[in-house]
Amino acid sequence: QKEVEQNSGPLSVPEGAIASLNCTYSDRGSQSFFWYRQYSGKSPELIMFIYSNGDKEDGRFTAQLNKASQYVSLLIRDSQPSDSATYLCAGADGLTFGKGTHLIIQP
């Protein structure tokens, strides 16, 4: 069973700061990962897809993949109250999502 682990939070971050969300995975063969965002009462939507070691940047979002340490992270710069949501990590070659981290941006 390929597992993806996330701290459920809540993670509370002041507005304007950097929010750091982490995900660890059990399968050393995993090659790529998705980050989804889910607002309360809504369905998940894709934020980032990362498939190689290192960083991938898209606007205020940066995804980082470290295959040697088996973790993937999502950094949100200049955090806004609208970033308050649950963030879900999923391996691209498994059939499981992490349980998600609930992020709260404090104005």
Added chain:
Amino acid sequence: NAGVTQTPKFQVLKTGQSMTLQCAQDMNHNSMYWYRQDPGMGLRLIYYSASEGTTDKGEVPNGYNVSRLNKREFSLRLESAAPSQTSVYFCASSEAFWDTQYFGPGTRLTVL
């Protein structure tokens, strides 16, 4: 272009009743999925269809059946509903298997 649609949006059942949740996508995607989401449990895969004509069990298939009716439609059936099946159900689709998934709005099901 509606994306992924689900019906109904809300449903209340009594224990033992049956029902079918409908899902349709208009993106010509090959793969479709059914998930349930419970507080603190994240998204759990019930069944998936990697391509038209195939279906496979996910993490929590017990008490459910699915039908991939055609490329567009993937239904989820509860034959004899139980209170443990109270949950929010999401359907999703992707162009290829386990590619970026696009989710429907969800069905909130309560079993009394």
